[in-house]
Amino acid sequence: MQSTDLGNKESGKIWHRKPSPATRDGIIVNIIHNTSDYHPKVLRFLNVAFDGTGDCLIAGDHQGNIYVFDLYGNRFNLVQRTAQACTALAFNLRRKSEFLVALADYSIKCFDTVTKELVSWMRGHESSVFSISVHASGKYAITTSSDTAQLWDLDTFQRKRKLNIRQSVGIQKVFFLPLSNTILSCFKDNSIFAWECDTLFCKYQLPAPPESSSILYKVFAVTRDGRILAAGGKSNHLHLWCLEARQLFRIIQMPTKVRAIRHLEFLPDSFDAGSNQVLGVLSQDGIMRFINIQTCKLLFEIGSLDEGISSSVISPHGRYIASIMENGSLNIYSVQALTQEINKPPLPLVKVIEDLPKNKLSSSDLKMKVTSGRVQQPAKSRGSKIQTRILKQDLTGDFESKKNELPDGLSKKRLQILLKGYGEYPTKYRMFIWRSLLQLPENHTAFSSLIDKGTHVTFLNLQKKYPIKSRKLLRVLQRYVLHVKCLVSFFFNSFQNSGLITLELPRMIINWCQHWFEYFPNPPINILSMIENVLAFHDKELLQHFIDHDITSQLYAWPLLETVFSEVLTREEWLKLFDNIFSNHPSFLLMTVVAYNICSRVPLLNCNLKDDFEVTILVLNRSSSDSPASASGLSSLCFHNNITYLRQTVEDMQAEVDQQRVEDEAWYQKQELLRKAEETRREMLLQEEEKIIQQRQRLAAVKRELKVKEMHLQDAARRRFLKLQQDQQEMELRRLDDEIGRKNLTENQAAVAKEMRADADAYRRKVDLEEHMFHKLIEAGETQSQKTQKWKEAEGKEFCLRSAKKASALSDASRKWFLKQEINAAVEHAENPCHEEEPRFQNEQEDSSCLPRTSHLNDSSEMHPSTQISLNRRAVEWDTTEQNLIQKVRNLRQRLTAQARHRCQTPHLLAA
Structure with missing residues (x-):
C-alpha cells in the first residue's frame, strides 16, 4: 500500500510508482495531510465526492483546504482555501470544472477548479447543510439541512423553491432519483414522499413499513435505474422498497455484529443496465460490507476495527471507492482488485427456490439473512447455519428445472x-x-x-x-x-x-x-x-x-x-x-x-x-x-414464456365462424347505433367546442384585463416603492436635520453652559473683589485711623523736628561761628604764632560752653522717645553730615596750620 502526504504542497503526484492493490484490502493509495509547522498536526478530511466521469474526486479537510485528485492523470491540485470546514461537496455539475461546497457558516459556494475563482455564493440556510444532491442534467441542486431543503437553479444560482417543515418533524434526506425528474424526501417520522421536480406535485407516498420490523430510517440509497430504494437505521435490518410497485418487497438481516447502519450506497456495474445488485453497508464498527441483494451473500468488505471508515463514496462507473477513515486520512480502493476472487467461476451450487402464497406477505416472509461467509471463502460459510432464500412473489414457472425439457423427447x-x-x-x-x-x-x-x-x-x-x-x-x-x-x-x-x-x-x-x-x-x-x-x-x-x-x-x-x-x-x-x-x-x-x-x-x-x-x-x-x-452484463435478457395456442378441429372452427358471424352482425348493428350516437356526440362536441372557444375568448379577455390590472398593480407598486424610497430619503433627511439640530443644541447648550460658567466665575470674582474691597475698606479705615494717629504723631514729630531743626540751625550757626572762629584763629595764628595758645584756650572754653547746649539738645531729644523711632534715619543723616563737617574742619585747620607754619619758617630763611 502506498501512502502520500500532501504537506504544504499545492500540486503533485498521487503515487510515485504504479499502484498494485492487493486482493486482501484493495487499497490503491492512502492520502494523509500533515502540516509542517512548529507543532505538526494532522488535517482531517471531512467530505469527498466524485465527478461525473468517476476518474476525478474532490476532498475537503476541516481547515477548508479543497483538493482535486485526478486518478487517471495521477495528479492532485489545491483548488481552494475556504478558511472554514466544509460540511458537504458536489462535483457532478453540468459545467465539469465547477463544484459546490457547503461551509460551516451555513452558506453554499460554487468554485471553478481551473480558474480557482468564486463563481457564486448562495445563502438561505439557518443550520448546517449536510447533503447536496444534483439533478442528472446538472441544472438543479437540492441542499438539505436539519430544518429545511432548498431547490437551486445552477444556471442562475437562484433559489427556486424551499421546503419548510414543522420543528417536530425533521428532515433526514432530500435527493433526486437518478436519471429521472423525481425528488424523494425522507423525514424523521419514516414518511417518504416523491415529488415532481418542475411542478413540485406530490406523485406518491410510500406506505409505512410493518410494525413488526419498523425502524427509524437514517440512511438511504437508490439504484442507478431508480427502481429500488434501500433504507436503514439503528438496526441490523435493511428495507428494500420497489418504487414502481411502491411497496416493501424485502427485508435483509445483517450479521449480529452490525447494530446500526451509518451509510448505504449501491455499487454500479457497467453491465447491469442500472439495476444494481451489490449494496455497500457501512456499520457502526467502521467496516463497510458489500452484499448481493438477490442472494444475500457477503461478497467483500473494506475497513477494519483498527482502521475504521467514517464515510465512503463510490465512483459512478464503479471502479473506485473513496473512504474517509476515522483517523482523518483518505483511502482509495480498487473495486477490480476487491472483486477479483468473486469474478472467478464459482463452484456448482444447489439453489432451493420456494414459491410463496399469493396472499399478502407478512414482514417475517420478507426477511432474508446475510450469510456470514464470503463467496470466495467457502470454508467460512460451511460453519454458518444461516439459510438463504430467494423470494419470488409471482412465479408462474421454474425455468431452471425445465430448461432441458423440449417437446418431441x-x-x-x-x-x-x-x-x-x-x-x-x-x-x-x-x-x-x-x-x-x-x-x-x-x-x-x-x-x-x-x-x-x-x-x-x-x-x-x-x-x-x-x-x-x-x-x-x-x-x-x-x-x-x-x-x-x-x-x-x-x-x-x-x-x-x-x-x-x-x-x-x-x-x-x-x-x-x-x-x-x-x-x-x-x-x-x-x-x-x-x-x-x-x-x-x-x-x-x-x-x-x-x-x-x-x-x-x-x-x-x-x-x-x-x-x-x-x-x-x-x-x-x-x-x-x-x-x-x-x-x-x-x-x-x-x-x-x-x-x-x-x-x-x-x-x-x-x-x-x-x-x-x-x-x-x-x-x-x-x-x-x-x-x-x-x-x-446481459442479465436483463431472458427467455420469455412459450406461446401456445389451442388447436381446434374444422367443426369447431366452423361453429366458431358461425358464431362469429352472428356476433359480427350484432356488432355491425351496434356499430351503427354507435355511429349515430357518435354523430350526436360530435354535434354536442362541436357545440361544446364553440362554447369552449367562447370561453377561451372570454378567458383571453379576462387574461388581458388581468394583465392590464397586473400592469397597473405593478405600476402602483412601483410608484409605492418610489414613494417609499422618497419617504425613506425624507425620513433620512429629517433624521439628519434632527441630528444637526441635536448637535447645534448640544453646541448651544455647551456655549450657554460655558457662558454661565464664565458669568458664575465673574460673579464669584466680583463677590471676591467686593469682599476684598470691603476688607480693604475696613483695612483702609483702620489705616486711616492709624494715619490720623500717625498724622498726629507726625505733627508732634514735625514740631519736634522743627524744634530739632531750630536747634540744629542754632547748632549749625554755632558750628559756623565756631568754625569761623577757628578759621579766624587759624589765620590769626598763622599771622601771629605766638598768640596761639590763648585762642586755643579760649576755643576750648567755647567748646566746653557749647557742649552743654549739645547735651541739652540730646537730652531734649531723649525727651521725645515717640519721635525718635521715626527720626532715626534723619538723625543718622545729620550725624553723618556733622561728622563730615567736623572732619573737613579739622582737615582745613591742619592745612591752615601747615600753611601758617610754612609761612612762618619762610621769613626766617629769607632773613638768614
Missing part, C-alpha cells in the same frame, strides 16, 4: 453437446430441431387467415428495395412479411417451401430481439451499449480505434443485428450461426457481434471502414465463455 443439453462436437445440426433435421428449440405453436388457423388477406400494400414494391431473382421467393416474402423486413428475409430464403414454419420462425424476436424496439425507429441504444461494454472488456484497443475514428456501435454492430448477419455470411455459415444462437442464451447473439469484430480486428485497425469480416464459431464460443457473469 429432445434434450437441450444433449443438443448442445452435439452442436459443440459437430459445429452444426444435421441439415435434414435442422428445421425439426429449430422447431423444438423455439417450441413453435404451429397455428394453422391463424396462418390460413393471414394468407387469405393477400399481399399487404406496404410490400407491393418490395422488390425495388430488396431485389430477388426468384419470383417465387419474392411472392412468398411479399405474402408473409407484414411488420418485419430485412430481419426475416433470410428465414424465408432458407425455408421458402414451408410457409407456416417460415412465418413462426421469426418468433426469435420475442427472446433474441427483446428490448430492440424501445427506441424505435431509432437503433436500440441499450443493446448497442451492452455490445460496446463487452467489446471494451475483451478488446480495448479495437474499441479505442473505433472511438478515435468516430465509428460508433451503430456502424459496427447495428447493421449486423439488423440483418442478423444475413448480408455478411453465406447460407451455410448463417445456418451454423443460428444453430448456436437458438441453442444458447439470448445474449449469445450480442456476443456474436463482438466476436465478429474481434475476428476482423486486423483489417479494422488498418482502416476506418468495415468491409471484410469472417466469423468462426470457435471465437464466438470463446467470447461467451471467457466473459464473466458481470462482464456479460
Whole structure:
C-alpha cells in the first residue's frame, strides 16, 4: 500500500510508482495531510465526492483546504482555501470544472477548479447543510439541512423553491432519483414522499413499513435505474422498497455484529443496465460490507476495527471507492482488485427456490439473512447455519428445472453437446430441431387467415428495395412479411417451401430481439451499449480505434443485428450461426457481434471502414465463455414464456365462424347505433367546442384585463416603492436635520453652559473683589485711623523736628561761628604764632560752653522717645553730615596750620 502526504504542497503526484492493490484490502493509495509547522498536526478530511466521469474526486479537510485528485492523470491540485470546514461537496455539475461546497457558516459556494475563482455564493440556510444532491442534467441542486431543503437553479444560482417543515418533524434526506425528474424526501417520522421536480406535485407516498420490523430510517440509497430504494437505521435490518410497485418487497438481516447502519450506497456495474445488485453497508464498527441483494451473500468488505471508515463514496462507473477513515486520512480502493476472487467461476451450487402464497406477505416472509461467509471463502460459510432464500412473489414457472425439457423427447443439453462436437445440426433435421428449440405453436388457423388477406400494400414494391431473382421467393416474402423486413428475409430464403414454419420462425424476436424496439425507429441504444461494454472488456484497443475514428456501435454492430448477419455470411455459415444462437442464451447473439469484430480486428485497425469480416464459431464460443457473469452484463435478457395456442378441429372452427358471424352482425348493428350516437356526440362536441372557444375568448379577455390590472398593480407598486424610497430619503433627511439640530443644541447648550460658567466665575470674582474691597475698606479705615494717629504723631514729630531743626540751625550757626572762629584763629595764628595758645584756650572754653547746649539738645531729644523711632534715619543723616563737617574742619585747620607754619619758617630763611 502506498501512502502520500500532501504537506504544504499545492500540486503533485498521487503515487510515485504504479499502484498494485492487493486482493486482501484493495487499497490503491492512502492520502494523509500533515502540516509542517512548529507543532505538526494532522488535517482531517471531512467530505469527498466524485465527478461525473468517476476518474476525478474532490476532498475537503476541516481547515477548508479543497483538493482535486485526478486518478487517471495521477495528479492532485489545491483548488481552494475556504478558511472554514466544509460540511458537504458536489462535483457532478453540468459545467465539469465547477463544484459546490457547503461551509460551516451555513452558506453554499460554487468554485471553478481551473480558474480557482468564486463563481457564486448562495445563502438561505439557518443550520448546517449536510447533503447536496444534483439533478442528472446538472441544472438543479437540492441542499438539505436539519430544518429545511432548498431547490437551486445552477444556471442562475437562484433559489427556486424551499421546503419548510414543522420543528417536530425533521428532515433526514432530500435527493433526486437518478436519471429521472423525481425528488424523494425522507423525514424523521419514516414518511417518504416523491415529488415532481418542475411542478413540485406530490406523485406518491410510500406506505409505512410493518410494525413488526419498523425502524427509524437514517440512511438511504437508490439504484442507478431508480427502481429500488434501500433504507436503514439503528438496526441490523435493511428495507428494500420497489418504487414502481411502491411497496416493501424485502427485508435483509445483517450479521449480529452490525447494530446500526451509518451509510448505504449501491455499487454500479457497467453491465447491469442500472439495476444494481451489490449494496455497500457501512456499520457502526467502521467496516463497510458489500452484499448481493438477490442472494444475500457477503461478497467483500473494506475497513477494519483498527482502521475504521467514517464515510465512503463510490465512483459512478464503479471502479473506485473513496473512504474517509476515522483517523482523518483518505483511502482509495480498487473495486477490480476487491472483486477479483468473486469474478472467478464459482463452484456448482444447489439453489432451493420456494414459491410463496399469493396472499399478502407478512414482514417475517420478507426477511432474508446475510450469510456470514464470503463467496470466495467457502470454508467460512460451511460453519454458518444461516439459510438463504430467494423470494419470488409471482412465479408462474421454474425455468431452471425445465430448461432441458423440449417437446418431441429432445434434450437441450444433449443438443448442445452435439452442436459443440459437430459445429452444426444435421441439415435434414435442422428445421425439426429449430422447431423444438423455439417450441413453435404451429397455428394453422391463424396462418390460413393471414394468407387469405393477400399481399399487404406496404410490400407491393418490395422488390425495388430488396431485389430477388426468384419470383417465387419474392411472392412468398411479399405474402408473409407484414411488420418485419430485412430481419426475416433470410428465414424465408432458407425455408421458402414451408410457409407456416417460415412465418413462426421469426418468433426469435420475442427472446433474441427483446428490448430492440424501445427506441424505435431509432437503433436500440441499450443493446448497442451492452455490445460496446463487452467489446471494451475483451478488446480495448479495437474499441479505442473505433472511438478515435468516430465509428460508433451503430456502424459496427447495428447493421449486423439488423440483418442478423444475413448480408455478411453465406447460407451455410448463417445456418451454423443460428444453430448456436437458438441453442444458447439470448445474449449469445450480442456476443456474436463482438466476436465478429474481434475476428476482423486486423483489417479494422488498418482502416476506418468495415468491409471484410469472417466469423468462426470457435471465437464466438470463446467470447461467451471467457466473459464473466458481470462482464456479460446481459442479465436483463431472458427467455420469455412459450406461446401456445389451442388447436381446434374444422367443426369447431366452423361453429366458431358461425358464431362469429352472428356476433359480427350484432356488432355491425351496434356499430351503427354507435355511429349515430357518435354523430350526436360530435354535434354536442362541436357545440361544446364553440362554447369552449367562447370561453377561451372570454378567458383571453379576462387574461388581458388581468394583465392590464397586473400592469397597473405593478405600476402602483412601483410608484409605492418610489414613494417609499422618497419617504425613506425624507425620513433620512429629517433624521439628519434632527441630528444637526441635536448637535447645534448640544453646541448651544455647551456655549450657554460655558457662558454661565464664565458669568458664575465673574460673579464669584466680583463677590471676591467686593469682599476684598470691603476688607480693604475696613483695612483702609483702620489705616486711616492709624494715619490720623500717625498724622498726629507726625505733627508732634514735625514740631519736634522743627524744634530739632531750630536747634540744629542754632547748632549749625554755632558750628559756623565756631568754625569761623577757628578759621579766624587759624589765620590769626598763622599771622601771629605766638598768640596761639590763648585762642586755643579760649576755643576750648567755647567748646566746653557749647557742649552743654549739645547735651541739652540730646537730652531734649531723649525727651521725645515717640519721635525718635521715626527720626532715626534723619538723625543718622545729620550725624553723618556733622561728622563730615567736623572732619573737613579739622582737615582745613591742619592745612591752615601747615600753611601758617610754612609761612612762618619762610621769613626766617629769607632773613638768614
